[in-house]
Amino acid sequence: MSYEISTENAPAAIGPYVQGVDLGSMVMTSGQIPVDPKTGNVPEDIAAQTRQSLANVKAILEKAGLGVANIVKTTVFVKDLNDFGTVNATYEEFFKQHNAPFPARSCVEVARLPKDVKIEIEAIAVRK
Ligand SMILES: CC(=[NH2+])C(=O)[O-]
Numbered sequence: 639m640s641y642e643i644s645t646e647n648a649p650a651a652i653g654p655y656v657q658g659v660d661l662g663s664m665v666m667t668s669g670q671i672p673v674d675p676k677t678g679n680v681p682e683d684i685a686a687q688t689r690q691s692l693a694n695v696k697a698i699l700e701k702a703g704l705g706v707a708n709i710v711k712t713t714v715f716v717k718d719l720n721d722f723g724t725v726n727a728t729y730e731e732f733f734k735q736h737n738a739p740f741p742a743r744s745c746v747e748v749a750r751l752p753k754d755v756k757i758e759i760e761a762i763a764v765r766k
Pocket residue numbers: 652653655668669670671752
């Protein structure tokens with residue numbers, strides 16, 4: 639049995655999916671594009687987009703009572719792998735800021751992302 643996670647602190651789904659699902663021992667988020675849930679805006683540069691996508695992931699986990707330290711795996715989709723260095727630096731800063739260990743991760747370049755953003759990040763977290 640899984641339970642939908644729904645929060646106003648992350649962008650509403652823009653298609654037939656939910657923000658996240660809570661399986662009890664595990665939580666999975668949908669891919670988070672860098673839409674600010676309060677304004678609907680997307681920041682311009684890749685560092686700010688990375689921060690916003692991660693903030694959206696965090697908000698979904700928090701609604702389920704979990705935090706950044708519960709993340710065990712992420713998948714990072716980028717529009718341009720030339721941004722790899724900036725994405726890594728921003729991503730590293732986020733996990734350090736939250737005193738969380740780095741999870742396992744996959745990072746891939748994709749042809750296009752919804753709303754033509756530069757990055758989308760999804761996460762799997764475990765309830766310890
Ligand atoms: C943005 C997203 N997660 C989707 O599936 O369109």
